[in-house]
Amino acid sequence: MKTNEILTVNNIRKSFGSNLVLNDISLTxxxxxxxxxxxxxxxxxxxxxxxxxQFETIDSGEILxxxxxxxxxxxxxxxxxxxxxxxxxxxxxxxxxFQNFNLFPHYSVLRNLTEAPVSVLNIPKGDAEAIAYGxxxxxxxxxxxxxxxxxxxxxxxQRVSIARAMAxxxxxxxxxxxxxxxxxELTGEVLKIIRSLADEKMTMVIVTHEMAFARDxxxxxxxxxxxxxxxxxxxxxxFGSAREERTRQFLERYTRG
Amino acid sequence: xxxxxxxxLAIFGLTLAxxxxxxxxxxxxxxxxxxxDVSIPHGRFSIRKYLKLILRFIVRAYLLIMRGTPLMLQxxxxxxxxxxxxxxxxxxxxxxxxxxxxxxYTAYFAEIYRGGIESISIGQYEAAEALGFTKSQTFFxxxxxxxxxxxxxxxxxxFMSLVKDTALARVIAVAEMFDVAAxxxxxxxxxxxxxxxxxxxxxxxxxVEQGFKRAERKLEYYK
Ligand SMILES: Nc1ncnc2c1ncn2[C@@H]1O[C@H](COP(=O)(O)OP(=O)(O)OP(=O)(O)O)[C@@H](O)[C@H]1O
Ligand SMILES: [Mg+2]
Numbered sequence: 001m002k003t004n005e006i007l008t009v010n011n012i013r014k015s016f017g018s019n020l021v022l023n024d025i026s027l028t029x030x031x032x033x034x035x036x037x038x039x040x041x042x043x044x045x046x047x048x049x050x051x052x053x054q055f056e057t058i059d060s061g062e063i064l065x066x067x068x069x070x071x072x073x074x075x076x077x078x079x080x081x082x083x084x085x086x087x088x089x090x091x092x093x094x095x096x097x098f099q100n101f102n103l104f105p106h107y108s109v110l111r112n113l114t115e116a117p118v119s120v121l122n123i124p125k126g127d128a129e130a131i132a133y134g135x136x137x138x139x140x141x142x143x144x145x146x147x148x149x150x151x152x153x154x155x156x157x158q159r160v161s162i163a164r165a166m167a168x169x170x171x172x173x174x175x176x177x178x179x180x181x182x183x184x185e186l187t188g189e190v191l192k193i194i195r196s197l198a199d200e201k202m203t204m205v206i207v208t209h210e211m212a213f214a215r216d217x218x219x220x221x222x223x224x225x226x227x228x229x230x231x232x233x234x235x236x237x238x239f240g241s242a243r244e245e246r247t248r249q250f251l252e253r254y255t256r257g
Numbered sequence: 258x259x260x261x262x263x264x265x266l267a268i269f270g271l272t273l274a275x276x277x278x279x280x281x282x283x284x285x286x287x288x289x290x291x292x293x294d295v296s297i298p299h300g301r302f303s304i305r306k307y308l309k310l311i312l313r314f315i316v317r318a319y320l321l322i323m324r325g326t327p328l329m330l331q332x333x334x335x336x337x338x339x340x341x342x343x344x345x346x347x348x349x350x351x352x353x354x355x356x357x358x359x360x361x362y363t364a365y366f367a368e369i370y371r372g373g374i375e376s377i378s379i380g381q382y383e384a385a386e387a388l389g390f391t392k393s394q395t396f397f398x399x400x401x402x403x404x405x406x407x408x409x410x411x412x413x414x415x416f417m418s419l420v421k422d423t424a425l426a427r428v429i430a431v432a433e434m435f436d437v438a439a440x441x442x443x444x445x446x447x448x449x450x451x452x453x454x455x456x457x458x459x460x461x462x463x464x465v466e467q468g469f470k471r472a473e474r475k476l477e478y479y480k
Contacts, residue, residue: 053387054386091389092389094387095387096387098380098383102378102380104381104384104385104399105479105480106402106406106479115388116388116389116390120388120389120390120394121389148478148479148480150479164388165388168388168389
């Protein structure tokens with residue numbers, strides 16, 4: 001295996017009851033890569049992210065994070081998950097940004113950023129705060145450290161939630177439609193932050209409906225439909241000259257609105 | 258009069274001391290015996306599952322009985338039950354009153370806790386999990402503080418009800434405030450003792466109300 005592969009997903013399947021939601025999905029993400037995942041509603045994008053983030057269990061296939069197996073499949077084609085300690089270690093290499101932020105409302109912005117580093121990674125409070133201030137500065141939110149989430153706009157809340165995930169220095173950061181819950185005029189400020197992370201070569205997987213953004217920021221793009229990866233390519237390939245008819249139809253429908 | 262007050266206060270305090278933690282334990286049991294919402298297809302016969310079902314049924318029956326029958330009846334049951342069912346004599350009135358109040362209020366508190374816990378969005382749990390918090394860290398650092406804020410107003414109501422309900426202990430002849438007042442009133446053919454009892458409950462409840470107001474104000478720093 002290539003050493004710069006942070007995420008390897010091989011042939012995963014996932015059903016909810018009789019609904020086959022992920023049908024033999026494989027993909028890899030290399031260090032420093034920004035991968036955009038696009039596709040129609042219900043195609044399984046969120047489910048894919050949730051499987052990688054240990055919120056759902058897969059039915060078969062394998063997932064490796066930073067070369068370490070999170071789940072593999074045995075000879076009976078049943079999934080075998082790594083032990084608790086290993087799963088925890090993997091979890092800490094992964095950051096996740098939610099569509100609706102999920103900030104902790106009873107903590108100040110600063111504490112939202114420091115609580116996990118302090119109580120999960122045992123980083124001294126002072127160090128955690130220094131890291132947090134650095135991140136808030138980057139997010140353009142230095143003056144909001146003492147504020148509570150309810151006092152912030154949606155765009156500011158989402159920037160805090162990105163900072164919160166970054167505070168644990170993950171190897172790879174996942175976004176599930178980070179701007180879908182925002183008013184249109186607030187999406188820009190969040191996309192700008194993600195773009196700056198891409199410029200710094202942060203490894204990211206971004207599920208998004210913002211096609212222009214995906215085209216602009218991603219190193220590669222995956223189009224998913226009905227639980228399969230229909231095609232993968234550079235933004236130019238996928239948006240400019242998609243090989244698959246399904247991709248072209250989706251993009252056409254999308255750009256027509 | 259003063260010993261009556263002391264008894265009423267003791268019923269109030271001891272009931273809370275029992276019911277506040279026990280209510281949380283009941284909710285914990287209730288949550289632990291929850292069956293997964295998606296029925297797992299490879300569901301073999303499992304003793305665990307049946308044990309869960311039985312426990313779950315017991316909790317449900319307990320909550321229904323405690324909330325669905327008069328507290329007065331429960332007081333009678335706990336006081337006379339030991340004799341009529343097991344032939345045990347000499348159950349202590351006060352102790353049995355505390356048992357009845359404790360178990361009754363445990364059920365109400367459990368419902369309030371459950372409402373509070375269920376009102377916290379699944380996103381809070383997932384965010385905590387994604388950040389690597391352990392289950393107990395998630396509960397104590399993320400969930401519980403938010404639950405406390407949400408249950409403070411209904412808890413205030415429940416505390417005030419309890420103050421008034423302590424008068425029910427009289428039906429098994431516990432000499433609490435109201436009982437003492439009633440006896441004094443009939444002895445002196447005067448309504449003054451009742452007025453005094455009324456003032457006592459009013460003062461107690463205004464203290465309770467003030468306490469909760471203050472607590473709610475303290476928790477207003479976030480939404
Ligand atoms: N917990 C669940 N239980 C049952 N079915 C589910 C569950 N989560 C998702 N599904 C189903 O899986 C399919 C894929 O859903 P998913 O949320 O992954 O799609 P998506 O690509 O993220 O869509 P969107 O763009 O609308 O967010 C849908 O048919 C959905 O109904
Ligand atoms: Mg989705």
